[in-house]
Amino acid sequence: MKGIIFNILEEVITDAYGPEAWDALICMAGVEGAYASLGSYPDVEFFGLIDATAMLTKQPHAQVLRAFGEAAFPLLIERYPHFLEGVFDTRTFLLSLNTIIQPEIRKIYSDAAYPQFKFAIGDDILQVGYRSQRKLCDVAEGFVRGVAKHYGEEIEVEHGACLNNGDPQCRLDVRWAA
Amino acid sequence: MNQLTKGGDWPFPESPADERIAQLERRLDRERRARLEAERLAESGLRDLYISRARIELLNGISVRANESDEPLEVLRLAVREICSTLGYPFGNALIVDPNNPRCLKSAGIGFARTCASADPFIEASRTLEICTPETATNSIAVSHVPVWTPGIDQLEGFDRAESARQASFKSMLTVPVLSGRDVVAVLEFFSMDEREPELELLDVLLQAGIQIGGVFRRRSNSDRLRESALTDPLTSLPNRAAFAQRIERCFANSREAGTPAPSLIFIDLDGFKLVNDTLGHHAGDQLLIDMANKLRNLVASANAFADEHPDLCCVELARLAGDEFTLIVDGNDRAELAEQFAADIHIALRQPQWLEDNPVRVTASIGIAHDDGHYERVSDMLRDADLAMYEAKSLGSERTVIFDQKMRNRVASRLSLVNDLRDACERGDFVLHYQPILALDTEELVGFEALVRWVRNGEIVSPAEFIPAAEESGIIAMLGKWVLLEACRTAVRWNTLAPHRENPLRISVNVAPRQFLQPTFVQQVREILKETGADPRWIALEITEGAAITRPHHTARALEELRALNIQVGLDDFGTGYSSLSRLQSIPIDTIKIDQSFVRTQTRTNAQWSVVKAMLDLAHALHLRVVVEGLETEFQREELTSFGCEFGQGYLFSKPLSEEDALELLIQQPDGPFRHMETLVNQ
Numbered sequence: 001m002k003g004i005i006f007n008i009l010e011e012v013i014t015d016a017y018g019p020e021a022w023d024a025l026i027c028m029a030g031v032e033g034a035y036a037s038l039g040s041y042p043d044v045e046f047f048g049l050i051d052a053t054a055m056l057t058k059q060p061h062a063q064v065l066r067a068f069g070e071a072a073f074p075l076l077i078e079r080y081p082h083f084l085e086g087v088f089d090t091r092t093f094l095l096s097l098n099t100i101i102q103p104e105i106r107k108i109y110s111d112a113a114y115p116q117f118k119f120a121i122g123d124d125i126l127q128v129g130y131r132s133q134r135k136l137c138d139v140a141e142g143f144v145r146g147v148a149k150h151y152g153e154e155i156e157v158e159h160g161a162c163l164n165n166g167d168p169q170c171r172l173d174v175r176w177a178a
Numbered sequence: 179m180n181q182l183t184k185g186g187d188w189p190f191p192e193s194p195a196d197e198r199i200a201q202l203e204r205r206l207d208r209e210r211r212a213r214l215e216a217e218r219l220a221e222s223g224l225r226d227l228y229i230s231r232a233r234i235e236l237l238n239g240i241s242v243r244a245n246e247s248d249e250p251l252e253v254l255r256l257a258v259r260e261i262c263s264t265l266g267y268p269f270g271n272a273l274i275v276d277p278n279n280p281r282c283l284k285s286a287g288i289g290f291a292r293t294c295a296s297a298d299p300f301i302e303a304s305r306t307l308e309i310c311t312p313e314t315a316t317n318s319i320a321v322s323h324v325p326v327w328t329p330g331i332d333q334l335e336g337f338d339r340a341e342s343a344r345q346a347s348f349k350s351m352l353t354v355p356v357l358s359g360r361d362v363v364a365v366l367e368f369f370s371m372d373e374r375e376p377e378l379e380l381l382d383v384l385l386q387a388g389i390q391i392g393g394v395f396r397r398r399s400n401s402d403r404l405r406e407s408a409l410t411d412p413l414t415s416l417p418n419r420a421a422f423a424q425r426i427e428r429c430f431a432n433s434r435e436a437g438t439p440a441p442s443l444i445f446i447d448l449d450g451f452k453l454v455n456d457t458l459g460h461h462a463g464d465q466l467l468i469d470m471a472n473k474l475r476n477l478v479a480s481a482n483a484f485a486d487e488h489p490d491l492c493c494v495e496l497a498r499l500a501g502d503e504f505t506l507i508v509d510g511n512d513r514a515e516l517a518e519q520f521a522a523d524i525h526i527a528l529r530q531p532q533w534l535e536d537n538p539v540r541v542t543a544s545i546g547i548a549h550d551d552g553h554y555e556r557v558s559d560m561l562r563d564a565d566l567a568m569y570e571a572k573s574l575g576s577e578r579t580v581i582f583d584q585k586m587r588n589r590v591a592s593r594l595s596l597v598n599d600l601r602d603a604c605e606r607g608d609f610v611l612h613y614q615p616i617l618a619l620d621t622e623e624l625v626g627f628e629a630l631v632r633w634v635r636n637g638e639i640v641s642p643a644e645f646i647p648a649a650e651e652s653g654i655i656a657m658l659g660k661w662v663l664l665e666a667c668r669t670a671v672r673w674n675t676l677a678p679h680r681e682n683p684l685r686i687s688v689n690v691a692p693r694q695f696l697q698p699t700f701v702q703q704v705r706e707i708l709k710e711t712g713a714d715p716r717w718i719a720l721e722i723t724e725g726a727a728i729t730r731p732h733h734t735a736r737a738l739e740e741l742r743a744l745n746i747q748v749g750l751d752d753f754g755t756g757y758s759s760l761s762r763l764q765s766i767p768i769d770t771i772k773i774d775q776s777f778v779r780t781q782t783r784t785n786a787q788w789s790v791v792k793a794m795l796d797l798a799h800a801l802h803l804r805v806v807v808e809g810l811e812t813e814f815q816r817e818e819l820t821s822f823g824c825e826f827g828q829g830y831l832f833s834k835p836l837s838e839e840d841a842l843e844l845l846i847q848q849p850d851g852p853f854r855h856m857e858t859l860v861n862q
Contacts (some may be wrong), residue, residue, distance in 0.1 A: 016642045034214075036217065037217040037221065038217065082374075085373075086349070086350075096371065097369060099372075103266045106228070107228040
């Protein structure tokens with residue numbers, strides 16, 4: 001996993017609980033903790049840090065991931081403001097995940113493993129298909145909420161089929177309030 | 179002490195512990211920001227590197243393909259796909275400028291799409307796009323010489339596809355011109371769901387890609403032009419012989435496949451062209467051909483104008499084969515009628531005199547037509563027949579049209595069968611020799627005979643006029659000539675054996691055809707025949723034509739010397755009709771000349787014009803040549819010629835050509851001289 005994800009996680013934790021919390025998580029997960037954004041680090045370190053967070057904050061694992069996804073979006077945009085150029089709503093941004101975001105990520109992290117997204121568009125619904133080795137669909141769900149929050153839109157996300165339940169892919173039905 | 183050296187004394191006292199922690203936190207924060215900045219710089223460098231590498235690869239890929247390929251559409255397809263994939267455009271489309279109307283852009287039917295179903299109407303509209311009114315803003319963008327980015331296409335006024343762009347969520351468009359020199363030959367258009375303005379560097383890369391692709395168009399148009407010029411007659415700009423051959427081959431093959439008759443063929447040959455060329459010069463001749471081409475072009479254009487409405491009724495194609503030969507391919511339901519009407523129209527069009535360099539010139543055409551009756555197996559047969567008909571028309575005089583028909587076919591067929599029969603006759607020896615006596619004009623003494631060949635075909639005698647031309651044309655004449663010589667030698671042997679004591683040998687003159695004489699082995703052939711028959715060379719005289727004698731002077735001189743060395747007399751036949759100037763006679767080693775009968779036959783007591791004959795006689799005598807005249811018919815002619823000193827003659831005055839038996843009879847009946855004892859010999 002790319003170091004940038006660890007950096008974002010650190011920011012999320014520090015923003016929420018202060019710098020000592022991150023030190024405690026590093027200590028508890030037993031990881032080195034020196035992450036450079038362009039570097040690659042074992043996935044287990046990320047999951048170790050998430051597990052430690054869940055334990056220390058007494059929250060379910062999935063909720064930690066969703067919270068991370070939701071909080072990560074504004075931090076990413078802070079770093080990569082050009083991702084939002086010409087994009088003025090949640091739907092457009094989500095539809096650009098394959099066409100804009102992924103190519104952009106490739107430009108910097110040529111070896112990054114990037115999840116596959118599929119879209120089905122309806123009038124008041126956007127179905128997002130998600131598939132990834134890491135099965136971080138909860139992060140994706142939180143991320144979608146983070147996008148909507150950024151644009152000030154009210155949405156509902158229904159996480160139907162899920163990789164973690166043995167389905168071939170996750171399905172997130174995104175609905176906008178009438 | 180402000181020295182910044184290592185281990186220098188720090189002049190300020192140490193801060194308390196909480197102050198230290200605050201300092202450390204600030205330092206940590208600085209470090210953190212420096213790290214983020216370093217990472218940002220590194221990411222940005224990586225991104226730039228990635229982008230420029232991807233652009234170079236894109237441009238390189240397109241350039242390599244453009245340099246390798248001669249197929250513009252193939253390169254367009256590749257370029258659209260590569261640009262879409264590399265730059266992430268969900269849809270790209272290629273439009274081609276109509277070569278006949280540079281203000282008109284048409285979809286090339288080449289697109290690349292990675293879109294959802296909602297974009298289908300847009301894609302469909304793009305694939306069938308045709309822009310021919312370049313007034314609107316969008317269209318002027320389309321033919322710009324640089325890549326142009328247009329945002330908000332789903333709201334753009336004057337953009338036909340705005341509504342479907344809205345459905346497809348396409349927000350912006352990038353058009354890239356394909357440039358061949360200064361001309362836009364095609365336009366690539368790419369559509370995006372976002373409205374991020376592309377960087378200038380990217381536009382530059384795409385401009386270069388457009389120029390590279392344009393190279394393929396330029397090469398193609400050059401090679402098309404080359405191909406076209408290989409098929410075009412440079413003088414008249416009409417299709418040339420090669421183009422005609424391709425065309426008619428294809429027409430013929432198609433019609434045979436479809437089981438329909440092939441188009442009719444018209445061959446046109448100008449009658450007075452050579453005269454114009456020779457008298458007014460080649461420039462005038464060229465002008466005449468150009469005018470002729472234009473007249474034909476106009477006729478064809480008016481016929482084809484009609485064909486646009488009724489393509490099944492008529493379709494005419496014109497070509498210049500060579501020199502003053504033109505051809506028309508006439509197709510359609512009424513092709514036969516139409517072709518004949520065309521021929522008539524051509525004659526009429528040519529009646530109007532042309533002015534060539536202030537000279538009124540009138541040329542006519544000879545026209546041959548061949549219609550397909552379904553029996554032609556090869557197009558070459560049909561071409562041959564149209565050509566034959568044209569020659570037939572020419573032989574009938576000017577301004578004639580001849581349609582090839584069964585009769586002509588029969589005539590050609592009968593000429594073919596004549597040649598075959600002739601060949602068989604040669605092998606079987608179905609020929610006889612007739613002999614026309616040659617007499618000394620003053621004493622009327624018989625000095626010899628001219629051997630004349632006759633063909634006994636199915637028991638009937640065929641005259642030489644009927645079969646000699648065919649024999650000469652087919653080359654059979656060499657074989658036939660050999661037979662004649664052999665037979666004449668045998669006869670000479672028989673007759674001279676009957677009169678062994680004759681003072682002057684009885685000589686048989688044998689005509690040698692040019693083709694026979696020009697054989698390198700001719701003298702050898704004569705030697706062998708003499709040996710085989712046992713004939714004395716003095717009993718034989720060979721007559722060659724002027725034409726044969728001057729065709730290859732070195733061969734002639736050597737052959738004649740060798741024949742004379744064998745003691746065979748050689749004479750020049752048909753003298754006065756050929757090409758040789760009288761002075762040339764000196765250089766040809768001959769013994770006699772035979773003055774052609776045309777100089778004698780017309781001379782009568784009332785209108786005799788002997789000056790030419792007299793001049794020939796004077797020259798011959800100056801060169802010590804003996805002279806034979808042929809075609810003697812009247813006593814007047816004999817008397818006159820005798821008085822001029824002409825030695826020998828032959829003609830109906832003395833005798834027509836005789837069969838061998840009759841000739842022998844004549845020999846026997848000689849009133850006196852060496853043959854008088856023959857009667858007893860023969861009758862024993």
